[in-house]
Amino acid sequence: MKYLDEYRDPAAVQQRVKAIEAITTRPHTLMEVCGGQTHSIVKYGIDTLIPDAITLIHGPGCPVCVTPVNLIDHAIAIAEESGVIFCSFGDMLRVPGSATDLLQVKAEGADVRMVYSPLDAVRIAQENPEREVVFFAVGFETTAPANALAVYQAHQEGIKNFSILSSHVLVPPALHAILQSPQSRVQGFLAAGHVCAVTGYHAYHEIAEQYHVPIVVTGFEPLDLLQGIYHCVAQLEQGTHRVENQYARSVSEAGNVKAQELMETVFTVTDREWRGLGTLPESGLALRENFAAFDAALRYPLTTPSPGEDARCISGAILQGHKKPCDCPEFAKACTPERPLGAPMVSNEGACAAYYRYRRSAPALKDK
Amino acid sequence: MDDGNFDDITCPVPHPLPDKITMAHGGGGTAMQRLIEGCFAKHLDTQHHQDAAVLHADTCDLAFSTDSFVVQPLFFPGGNIGSLAVHGTVNDLAMQGARPRWLSAGYILEEGFPIAGLDRIVQSMGEAARACGVQVVTGDTKVIEHGSGSGVMINTSGVGTLDAKLQMGHQHIQPGDAVLINGDLGRHGMAIMSVRAGLAFESEIRSDSAALVAPVHALLDAGIRVRCMRDLTRGGLASATNEVCASARRDMRLRAVAVPVTESVKSACEVLGLDPLYVANEGRFMAIVAAEDVDAALEILGAHSVDCTPAHIGSINDGTAGQVILETPLGTEVILDQLSGDQLPRIC
Numbered sequence A: 001m002k003y004l005d006e007y008r009d010p011a012a013v014q015q016r017v018k019a020i021e022a023i024t025t026r027p028h029t030l031m032e033v034c035g036g037q038t039h040s041i042v043k044y045g046i047d048t049l050i051p052d053a054i055t056l057i058h059g060p061g062c063p064v065c066v067t068p069v070n071l072i073d074h075a076i077a078i079a080e081e082s083g084v085i086f087c088s089f090g091d092m093l094r095v096p097g098s099a100t101d102l103l104q105v106k107a108e109g110a111d112v113r114m115v116y117s118p119l120d121a122v123r124i125a126q127e128n129p130e131r132e133v134v135f136f137a138v139g140f141e142t143t144a145p146a147n148a149l150a151v152y153q154a155h156q157e158g159i160k161n162f163s164i165l166s167s168h169v170l171v172p173p174a175l176h177a178i179l180q181s182p183q184s185r186v187q188g189f190l191a192a193g194h195v196c197a198v199t200g201y202h203a204y205h206e207i208a209e210q211y212h213v214p215i216v217v218t219g220f221e222p223l224d225l226l227q228g229i230y231h232c233v234a235q236l237e238q239g240t241h242r243v244e245n246q247y248a249r250s251v252s253e254a255g256n257v258k259a260q261e262l263m264e265t266v267f268t269v270t271d272r273e274w275r276g277l278g279t280l281p282e283s284g285l286a287l288r289e290n291f292a293a294f295d296a297a298l299r300y301p302l303t304t305p306s307p308g309e310d311a312r313c314i315s316g317a318i319l320q321g322h323k324k325p326c327d328c329p330e331f332a333k334a335c336t337p338e339r340p341l342g343a344p345m346v347s348n349e350g351a352c353a354a355y356y357r358y359r360r361s362a363p364a365l366k367d368k
Numbered sequence B: 001m002d003d004g005n006f007d008d009i010t011c012p013v014p015h016p017l018p019d020k021i022t023m024a025h026g027g028g029g030t031a032m033q034r035l036i037e038g039c040f041a042k043h044l045d046t047q048h049h050q051d052a053a054v055l056h057a058d059t060c061d062l063a064f065s066t067d068s069f070v071v072q073p074l075f076f077p078g079g080n081i082g083s084l085a086v087h088g089t090v091n092d093l094a095m096q097g098a099r100p101r102w103l104s105a106g107y108i109l110e111e112g113f114p115i116a117g118l119d120r121i122v123q124s125m126g127e128a129a130r131a132c133g134v135q136v137v138t139g140d141t142k143v144i145e146h147g148s149g150s151g152v153m154i155n156t157s158g159v160g161t162l163d164a165k166l167q168m169g170h171q172h173i174q175p176g177d178a179v180l181i182n183g184d185l186g187r188h189g190m191a192i193m194s195v196r197a198g199l200a201f202e203s204e205i206r207s208d209s210a211a212l213v214a215p216v217h218a219l220l221d222a223g224i225r226v227r228c229m230r231d232l233t234r235g236g237l238a239s240a241t242n243e244v245c246a247s248a249r250r251d252m253r254l255r256a257v258a259v260p261v262t263e264s265v266k267s268a269c270e271v272l273g274l275d276p277l278y279v280a281n282e283g284r285f286m287a288i289v290a291a292e293d294v295d296a297a298l299e300i301l302g303a304h305s306v307d308c309t310p311a312h313i314g315s316i317n318d319g320t321a322g323q324v325i326l327e328t329p330l331g332t333e334v335i336l337d338q339l340s341g342d343q344l345p346r347i348c
Helices: A010-023 A035-044 A069-079 A102-107 A118-127 A144-156 A171-180 A193-199 A202-211 A222-238 A257-266 A289-294 A315-319 A351-359 B030-044 B081-094 B115-131 B187-197 B213-221 B236-248 B263-272 B291-303
Strands: A028-034 A054-061 A084-088 A111-114 A132-139 A162-169 A188-192 A215-218 A243-245 A267-274 A278-287 B061-069 B099-110 B135-144 B152-162 B178-181 B226-231 B251-255 B285-289 B311-317 B324-327 B333-335
Touching: A010 A222, A028 A035, A028 A171, A028 A193, A028 A222, A035 A054, A035 A188, A035 A222, A035 A351, A035 B333, A054 A171, A054 A222, A054 A315, A069 A084, A069 A102, A069 A132, A069 A162, A084 A118, A102 A111, A118 A132, A118 A144, A118 A162, A132 A144, A144 A162, A144 A257, A144 A289, A162 A267, A162 A289, A171 A188, A171 A202, A171 A278, A188 A193, A188 A222, A193 A215, A193 A257, A202 A215, A202 A243, A215 A222, A257 A267, A278 A289, A315 A351, A351 B333, B030 B099, B030 B115, B030 B135, B061 B081, B081 B099, B081 B115, B081 B152, B081 B213, B081 B226, B099 B115, B099 B213, B115 B135, B115 B152, B178 B291, B187 B263, B213 B226, B213 B285, B213 B291, B226 B236, B236 B251, B236 B285, B236 B324, B285 B291, B291 B311
Parallel strands: A028 A054, A028 A188, A084 A111, A084 A132, A132 A162, A188 A215, A215 A243, B099 B135, B251 B324
Antiparallel strands: A162 A278, A267 A278, B061 B152, B099 B152, B178 B285, B178 B311, B226 B285, B251 B311, B324 B333
16 A cells, blocks of 8 residues: 555564664663554554663553543533434544443433544534534544534534534643653653644644653654654664654644644633543643534533542553553453443553553563 | 226236335235235245245255344445345355355335335345355345334345264364465455445445355365364454454464455555454455365365455464464564454544
């Protein structure tokens, strides 16, 4: 497959691994920010290819995982309202709230629909003028532009029965939070390529400078990841802390300006609670006042407070990279994809799900 | 009619079929009779004189299987629920080494469903059944109220005859055995998902829905030492291999690069964040055969493949943990695990 096979080429991969081995003289701990990168690393066993001195820890960049349980509970409560069609991306449906999940309430009769784009939800609203259509707008800067477009379009076309439950989060505040944590071991970042394709990477210079960490904007294919690791390790070996762009085929310094303008038009930056990280200042997106009519959180305020997360889930430590999934006493025991205690075990991009799927019990496949 | 003139009296012409299913079609009266004659009997060669069919089997073992079909959309590139309902059950029988002989067909029809659509579905069933030498010998129709179903749902049950001497099953799997598949993976699932998601790809993905009777019996008739076979339906190759390995308490090693997947299926999977090894197939199966028989088996499978190429994708090794190890294209090893439910398309 063009533009993919080249980045999975075994010979090129071997060459990159050798290059990393050649420059590595001491231990380094890197964090890949995005859950998609984590999944790729575990799926292809990339962490088993690189030198033992390099530790990869898995970052908070899984939108499903960082959505706090009370917001899932809120989504479920809205989905259970009579007359509501609740639309969501597929991988949110199985994420556990405090008592149930969206798939379960669908089975009990709620009209929960899986959509592939927020614009599908707008279309459903147009086709069902007598019903209220609510879209669960989760994600980082990657999904925010399309969700902004959906709201903007509904606004332009005067569609009154459409709203979104916004759970948008932003990457840079999470990196600040991780680096400010006294337990942080992160020495360098592989920044999330797709997020940077939207936002560009100018916001990362300040982080690199403030915390003296190299940041390499990195793609998702094996060769991308190895190239990102190479650049990051090279900087750590040299004692530099610049922002570099490995993913130049998709990412520019300025990013997608049109998408940023659209986000700016519809959303405003707000404090946001993250699963496992707590409330981070200016770390999320909420609808601006002139789009407040599309805010499902205002249309359907949560009446009963959510009891919060299952205390056994260590997703906070996982999402900050303090612990690996296999360090969790409940991993693959009380917590499985069938009966997850927390979101990282459910999502396609969740670190726990990736470990469960590719690493669980093979004695030969030891986690490093 | 003029008094005393009976010349105009003729046998009542059967009412032409109305164009939609009504509750009357399930009522057991003439409307139902007309549907049976005008649609089911026409396409399926079924003799509906009794509710039960009498089957004449030689002295042999029988294999019996049942499957229900609720696919949405009902019509998809490469087939429809009718052909699928035949292939599904016939393939379940074939995987046991049986020759499928007789099928039952139970229809649950939603009030308001177009008769022309039903006719196309039943026609495909008839064609699929004739193509693999199986007879639809009994059937049933129920109509449910509009809004309480999804158009057409079909249950088929099948009986096949079985050579009692045939030694096949996971207990016969031995270290060193080879794992073969009869063609590329992921087409059915992605054909369905592309239609559902309204995704258009450069080349249309067509379902691989097909009967596996001919390739299976060609293998068996040629004396290939087939230890065990599995169709790669729901959950795809990953689920089938895991189920077999768990029951056999044998480990399997697969090579990712050896597993054929077409470019269009690969692209569709990339877009939706799915793994083709977990995607459903309806015309693909895995055969675990003795290592010495690999070349002969591949040749036979190749001769019975219309638009795909069989492949030798891995082998059984000495381990007894019942797990499937996948060698990635990079040469690393990961577990190929079973999923707990359907794969869900990703957010970004």
